[in-house]
Amino acid sequence: MSPSAVDHPSDDAAREAAAKLALSEDLLKRAELLQSELQSFSDHLTEVYSDYFQHMPTYVHTSFTSELRAEVESLERAFRDVKSSDPLASHRAQSTNLPFLEPVWDTAKRSRDVVRLRCAVSTGPFKKPILAPGTRIVRTQGESQPFRSGSFIIDVIADGGHSWYKVSSMTNKRLLFDLAKEAIFCGDSDDDEDSDIGVVQDYTDIPLVKLARNLADTAKGHRIQTKNPRTFLILPRIMKGENPEVDKVIEACRQLGVNTLCSDALPPAPPISGSLLHVMAPSPKANFTEVLNIDTSLLVALASDFSHTKVTKQPWFSHSHNDHADLESEQSMLSLVYPMIGNHKLVCTREAAETFFHIVNTLATESEKTRAYLILGPDAEKSQVQRANELQSLSIHEVPPNLQFPIDIVDMNENDCQARFSELIKKKLDSVLNPGRSVFSYGWASGLTTLTCNSVFIKQLEKDLEQLPTLGDLPWPSIWAFSTSRPFVGVPKDIRKRVRKHIGDCSVACTCGIVELYGHQSNVTIL
Template sequence: MTTGVDYNTPMDDESTFTTGPHKTDMLVRAKGLQAEVEQFAQHLADVYEGYFQEFPKNMHLSLYHDVLSEIENLENDINSEDPMATHRISSSNLPYLHAVWNTAKNSKNIVKLRHPVFSGPFKHRILAPGVRIRDIISQGGSEPKRNQSSRSVRIDIICDGGLSWHKVSTITNRRLLFDMAKEAVYCGDSDDGESTDGVTQDFSDVPLVKVAKSLKRIAQGHRIRNLSPTPNLVLPRISEGEHVEIDKLLNFCRDMGVNILCSNATPPRLLLSQDLLHEMAPSPRRNITPELNIDASVLVALSSDISHSREEIQPWFGQSQKDHIELEKNSPITPQLCSLLGDRALVCTREAARSLVRIVHAMGTVTENSRAHVLLTPDDSITREERIETLRLLSIHCDKIPSCLQLPIRVVDFTPDLNEDSYAAHLSVPIWEKLEVLTQPNLFPTCKPARNGN
């Protein structure tokens, strides 16, 4: 049984950065990598400016700190007279970090870079970091606690809104053949020329296969939008089709359910541009329409004292009120809502407006009634600016209420067209059939409820 190998560091015999000019070139490329990651960081700061979620701005920090550390070490070793300096340069982690960044530039909707996730054992599936609700990123419950560092593994790129995990390895064909030959000796394989035709090879003890197997297991222990992330093993220095045995090992990993991406399938290195940055980390506001339909729950949140003041938990409060107050302490809703509403046109149905009026008249405080009046009442004697100023005076989050907020919210009448033909004509046949099954299950006797365990 072989021990694990860190494939994120190039082997000594593979290094090309040993002479003076190559050392300088390596430092230039490292500085270029630093500059691109900093450009990505600035892009994150721009697209998340004023947004209610702050932490996505920091999705690059782990990778960035690794790059800075390697550059510092490289600069020290280039100017060092220590005989071991050349060895340390040849063992630099920078080729691996370049590979991670190149993979990131070919990824879309990135959630995290070089992010640690819990590696098990799993009593149940853990919520993975990613987009749970449209364009809203959740950090999930996967990041290990301080005392669990030994039970974690870093995922190099979490992308596609959390649905794809990429782990990068800079192992070469040469190193992989060495590991496979070494493992064959440990497994007692015969070298007397006997044929192995018809015998299924087991690569389970090869270190790279162990990495793939671990990646698959950990991904299955997580969930995002009720799916396990798809594990991808990126091998930019492995060429498929050159060695039969390597191809067999790669297919062995694929049969486990891990996507393998070799240099043959790796897209060319991309130049960092604004268009590419917006693919890597799109604006969280990109899908918000110019006009927003505000439902009753949002109206209540915008009017509630809990959302606009520091409420103390009272003994007579129900559990839902207590939970709401605790949630508000950690994640205030008013700044979140206002950052999304911005200067967009706001409308609500008459039913939603009536629901708010009934609630505040029945159980609302004076301040809650005042907020509801500011939000909804079409009083021409009150200007939009005066409404905003009043709302600010009634809130501890006054600095988070934008001056461009479009008040009052316009109440519209909405009468749904109950004629089935009017909307059925706009649906494809498969979608229409699925809707029919959901809305009228009795018409489809073959659709039986699933039994427990099925």
Template sequence: MAGAITQNLGSLHLEEDSTAPRPELEATIQGLIERGKHLHNEVEAYVEAVLAKQKIGKVYSPVEYRNLRNDMKNELAFLQKLASSTMDPEKARHYIVSSNLLYYEALWGAAKRSSGLQSFRKYFFWDRHTAPGGKSTTKGLSLAKGSQAKNKTAALVDIVAEEGREWIRVSTVSEKRILFDLAKLGWMNDSDSEDEDMSDARNTKDDEDDEDQIDVVRNARELARAARANPIQGRPPKVHFVLTRVAAGQTPAIDKIIDKIRATGAVVQCGDDIPAAVPLESVLPQLLVDRSRKLSKTLNIDCTILLALISDISHTECPILDWYPGEVRAQIKEEAEEHLLPTHLYPAIGAHPMVCTQEAADQMNLIVQTLATDTEKLRANLLLAQGDCKSRSPKDLAEEWARASDHDVPSGFQLPLKVMSVNLDTITDGLPTVATTVAAELGPLNKSIFLYGWAENLTTLSANRGRARQIETIINEHGLKDGEDGPHIWLCGESRSLIAKHGRRR
């Protein structure tokens, strides 16, 4: 598809002496409109799927799709307006050549080859103190076109994929244009020289070093800086460059440009390596953000999730009594809309075996003894095979669990959780150096939960947003070395309290 559009646009350069007859010009415009409609329809279908998924429940980081949607809509409107105009053919050809359809099609094609799409056309800063308004920021900003033209401390990311772990930049610059820009810079006088500065941009600290670079190299270096300044889970996002109209291994000067981009740490994909476009329906599920894809085989369950699993609020319709605390009343109202178990927890847990630390189990039991209703006490015993449920089989536990709930349990739902003993004095042994800093900032309960999951390479399910953010912030500030991984925390946006059979006063 991209090749066909390239041919259509390429045949309409203004400098050509021949002019296409009006009917041929109109046919070309109609062909571009049909391609624009196809692109727009696929993006709209994707947005509908995103909204449907996010409507199920509150989302920790909503997908930022508006730039993509608006760009596609505006491009189609531009082409349709061009078709209905009565301008002379030469002017019409000028507008066709200025169309961004080729770029948007390449961008969407790259998006469909990725997964976990988080945002589009977003700027990320590497000098956080120079963000618009003078505010320090560790996040990217969606900015109007051209608003960053004079700002040298931000890099544009076309697609934020892999739920933030991959940045994709798409370029439709042609080899002819690259060679022209090289000639303007004087590079072409000695294309075989080995004195070119091919240094790794990861060591480049002076922004002025980029002034003698062509745009695509400068963009790569800017993205490398921005990636280092915006780590996710302690690591810079991977940068992926897609050069749709560049081929490797054919022109020495072009190969040097590709090498310069790769020297920044970016992965480079050239036009001849780009797979054919695929229909949206064949890849749509992978494009949606789904944090359950990367869960470990065994799940480490935080105390907040233990309580959510046994709470009456999670399992059945609860009346709102006037003596309930405000938080409990709010959760009952929320549950009527969100349905925490079937929409959040059960899809993540599925048939995964589950464990929890002794500290998490003890904390849950302490709260159960103080506040739990009879059914909440029953679920606590079923969950950990304790008390009256100690000698029951896993099958009996699961069946009794199902009977004590209004919601269907997942196929293969495994009870009981295995309670693990943790030595807090040695829990950071073998972990990255930053784990010592994390441990120093956490109390014994959260230290046992989060560091145990980290040490055992287990996904920790938690509703403790404050602690999860604290851990993320510490790791991002201190960083991880090559080969090191941070903890994998699956953060549930909702929590559930025990409902309390006896009066907890507001």
């Protein structure tokens, strides 16, 4: 045998070092790919929720992002150490948590409407069910306070909050070890009559069963749209049918009411794409109805001088006025509203319209009054195009010609829609003051999307609805709450109520300061 045919010890060491380097590099690339896909998800969330009621994209994935970032940094260090021949580097690379993080992300990619990743929720004890993270009227974090009692990590919360997924890295080998440790492993026997004698198959203390029970019990203490979340236990490293004892434990988990899925029941995770991202995080605007129900607060915003002009701050402005002037300079209200209502037929209830015109006639400026009658006035002789053109003459913003003005005024019980509500729902809605009651009950009963700027009311409404024992077959109301509002600029109360007089000779130019304070008003006279 020639010397070249004999492996030299140094060659074995070189091949081993190369293998360790390749493994470390592969792990790092996988972690970086996952990080890249998570960033795409984050960017997509920011886009679809850019003008949502709450700024929420970051808390959806904050915890998972932090864990993954730490893992990438660890693998980067391990890769550098392997290249520098650190003997412990490959061990650190192999002990990575990546084999757990990957199936968590794969579970998210197989899900719809992802609400949270790696979310800590309270384990109780529960005096009454608490709000789970999810989408009701607006997307909320829920009321879990996991660090006051105990916490349980839900790896993926999806379906708007209705589905909880827990991923386990459990293997057949580890599960069989747990069975043996608890002395309930039956083993194999050729004697069918004696095989199970004296063996009590109680899986209570098996860690996987404990995990399933904790998941089920925690979900029972939470509510999302009056229901408990559905629970799923994902076992990507166990295949059903490989071992009968393992199958019995899996069945014990299912008996607890937890949907337990092994690797053979998990389809391959799809690659990240634009269409997949819209499944994982659909735009809240995607399910708007063809007809939109408009509330009083949005009617005011559509007619306000703040929305249509560059308002100069006045000395008599309240803090609220100044705040809205600043908000409008940062982002135009109409840039949020017009794209949302364009091409949609618009309606509002009679109560909403009456309240709106009462506000208009009480404190609106002349330009605000004119806009109010353009968007909601009954003048049948003015066409949609004429209204858009007149509105354009009163606005610095481009008015889309397809806006469906005037908004139709409807009865809140049109087509006897309120009959859909149970007595419990009617009683809950009766506590809401008008015009809010008419607006939201009509929109809900008619199955229409309601648009509002009243975020405070929306928060209270969704809490009130969660107190109901059930909604029956009635779907949750579809409501969009804008992230901001615009009131009327109006005029100062004092100017509306009494005549102001100059002090001294101000016939050429005002020297007493009344014009600076109240502006040039017709009811300001020279003494």
